């Protein structure tokens with residue numbers, strides 16, 4: 655039995671997912687997880703799609719926070735124009751609005767960055783597997 659990617663190499667294992675035979679190199683490439691590079695690629699692609707969804711959610715969260723912050727700021731400014739007594743209320747509203755927005759923004763942008771980093775990493779890995787699969791060489 656030969657590796658389904660490296661057709662002149664003796665197979666060393668069978669993929670747990672698709673049942674195809676694979677060589678030592680292919681097995682090692684998948685971190686000896688027991689799945690072949692093709693199935694590994696599929697897993698990476700699924701994970702990447704999931705990360706695209708997470709990324710979108712974080713961007714949406716930032717936009718919503720910005721819109722709410724803007725409304726709060728407008729309310730604060732309107733308060734301040736109502737005279738001395740409302741000046742303090744206006745300042746408090748402004749302060750709270752800015753703090754809340756900053757906290758949400760920092761939290762969401764950190765998550766956003768982690769999803770983007772993961773997408774970049776997964777894309778590189780997928781390209782690597784693609785190259786190896788198309789060449790059919792042992793250099794993966």
Ligand SMILES: [Zn+2]
Nearest residue numbers: 669672690693
């Ligand atoms: Zn497989």
Ligand SMILES: [Zn+2]
Nearest residue numbers: 657660677680
């Ligand atoms: Zn192989």
